[in-house]
Amino acid sequence: MFDSLADRLQSVFKKIRGHGRLDEKSIQEGLREVRLALLEADVNFKVVKDFVDRVRERAMGQDVLGSLTPGQQVVKIVHDEMVDLLGGEHLGLQLQGKPPVVIMLVGLQGSGKTTTAAKLALHLRRVKRSPYLVPADVYRPAAIDQLHKLASQLDVPAFASTAQMRPVDICLQARDEAIREGLDVLLVDTAGRLHIDELLMEELVAVKQAMNPQEILFVADAMTGQDAVNVAVKFDELLDLSGIVLTKMEGDARGGAALSIKSVTGKPIKFVGMGEKVSDLEAFHPDRVASRILGMGDILSLIEKAQGSIDQDEAEALQKKMQKAEFNLEDFRTQMRRLRKLGSLEGMLKLIPGMGDLRKQLGEMKMPEKEMGRMEAIINSMTPTERKNPKLMNANRKLRVAKGSGVKVQDVNALLKNFEQMQKMMKKMTSGGGLGGMKMPSGPGGMSLPGGMGGPGGLTLPAGMSKHGTKSATKKKKERRKKKRR
Template identity: 50%
Template sequence: MFNSLSEKLESAFKNLKGQARITELNIANTVKDIRRALIDADVNFKIAKEFTDKVKEKALGEKVINSVSPGQLMVKIVQDELTELMGGTAADFSVTGNPAIILIAGLQGSGKTTFTGKLANYLKVQKGKSPMVVAADIYRPAAIDQLTVLGEQIGVPVYAERDNKDAVSIALNAIKEARAQNKNVVIIDTAGRLAIDEAMMTEVANIKQAVNPTEILFVVDAMTGQDAVNTAKAFNDRLDFTGVVLTKLDGDTRGGAALSIKYTVQKPIKFMSSGEKMDTLDVFYPDRMAQRILGMGDIASLVEKAQQQFDEEKAKKLEKKIRKNQFDFQDFLEQLQQIKKMGNLKDLMGMIPGVGKAIKDIDINDDAFKGIEAIIYSMTPEERANPDLIDQRRKARIAKGSGKDIQEVNAFMKQFEQMKKMMGAMNKLPMGGRMPGFRR
């Protein structure tokens, strides 16, 4: 995500390397390179110029203290301005009402229907809500089918009327049905087009007027850059939406949409989405996104994702096993599965400061753990619980069962033993017999 922009900004900061202080002369090339990086990322020239003018003004007005280099100061200033450009703080998302009504709008292909499913899953799993989704796209039967499949996948009811060609009445009927079923959130997936047209705008505006939604979210494909910003402005002029959703952030995103939308339409980005999995939806935090763009990682989001998968009782049992040097293959398998639930592996690693740049050219497949899982699944429950039982004869059987060479099984088991030794060494640290990171 934003790899090209990150690299160009990093290159711009190098102009200040070795400088003792910031002057109008030595900052000129840095500011010019930052502006060029933003324009290359498909940020509007006017926005890029205003941004760099603010950066320059702040930089020249700051005193560089002894412990901070001019380059470090410039990074901090750019980080603050990027954060402000994208909204400053995370925006509120309202789900009050009986029921709360959320209207989803956007062009066809922007990821509207997939986002509708993700939002329903987010509200159900993380917010404890009881949502219903509504298929109000009366022109594309596949949209109804897609939403039905997603609803079944996440365990959320889908309201659809295949023979009704009046989207407004479908939305109103869905709200009545939601009340009858005691559903407290209704998410309406509206029709999109390949381009803006009057019929689409009129229909979604009519739905808005009829249902009086709590939130109106405009879904935009982040890969379309400045075009996405122009589309957002056209929708906002008609709908006065409450927030923006950026989708497809796992693609080749130049960053123009994320950096320009808030400035252009004065509406916050509320969510960001990547991939097709239903749990890949995140609240948009401008400060965290600025850190990621500048290659600083995003530890806060990584910790939040870990906490969502955290089971305190299991963690206590695991801590006891580690302290007794009883960590086994079944424990290892469970930890792998928790990591996989946290999301895209490369994105997760990119949240660790300094790692994103190191792995930018490395293809990290989400199936990277499959070989290890195959080896463990080829073990008997007794072997998983007691690794010392696995002799050469058992290794040969495990290799055959997992489709791996005996050398791969040996290498994995050696790595596992090294990891156990490292855990044992950490357990001897002077922390009152506690493993770091574990709570009692």
């Protein structure tokens, strides 16, 4: 998300920081580009005007113009104002009160309410709550079935509603059922329409009056830009929303809705959907998002992702293996699977301060997702004994593995050679300790990332991957020899 805006703003601030001294003219020119960048990102024009005016007022002060580092001061002002624009501070779900707490999801059809209900159920279970999914959309034929399937995948209970029932009756009966079963949070998936109409809003008001929900979350498709903001205003007028969930943020490189919706509605963004999987839901932290947009990284979100997918005991056991040079292909395969859970390498680089330039340098290089899949296929084609002791791999075994995984023998050789080099490197890196063996050498305050994650200057790509490509060392040597002969 925000890729286009982030690239544009980072380019603007690079120019501003390049000035030894700033004057009124250079600040005005910089802010003009900031305004254009925000407008191109589909941010509401009134929001852009107010934002730029506030930045200009602060940037024209003597504290900035007389500073030894005026460029840095301007960037800090923009960061602070952007945090305010996005909501100031993270506001989580309000779950106080007598159980079951009711969370009502509202929005237009196709905005992602049903999937968001399941995502929130998973989130609530992770914070030790007992969610109960309530399918109250009786108009869309597949809505009830979809929510029941998602509930089954998550092993979360769902109320057995039918399309013949009234939405208010469904909610009341579900609440009684939740009380009997000791479930403490009701997630009500309400009906939507292709557009706002009187019948829809009357029904939602009736459900609100019957259930008295602690949270009414408006679910909006971020890809619709300012339309999502305008619809949120209309829903808020009738229902008094408590917060907003923006879906499909992974496909919205501009981010205009996210940057406008808090200022226009006054309601905080609480979560953003970053994909179709039920695990692809992130709490919305305005300060972290502002840092991402301005190229400052988001190390806290990266750590939270890693902690969510990496078991502490397993990481410590793996560290001991690395230190004793017992790290084998079974362990390597496990680490690759963990990395996949964290997302793409490109996505992780965005979160690490100072790694934005490296991401651009990688350019057209194959991202490791496909390469990791090919390496896993090679490892899967080995026997358990071979995975635990790669030195057993002779010519016949390599040929068998190559055929079984659909690659060439040279690819198997490259994996084994790179793995051997990685073993040596990891042993050196873990000699000083560090969770999971991968220390972050230059993080804020010496902070280290959980097992399997490196930091700036220390990010380790899977075996066979480098920022120069995926060729094996042997192939590179052959190419150099050919050039010399010519």
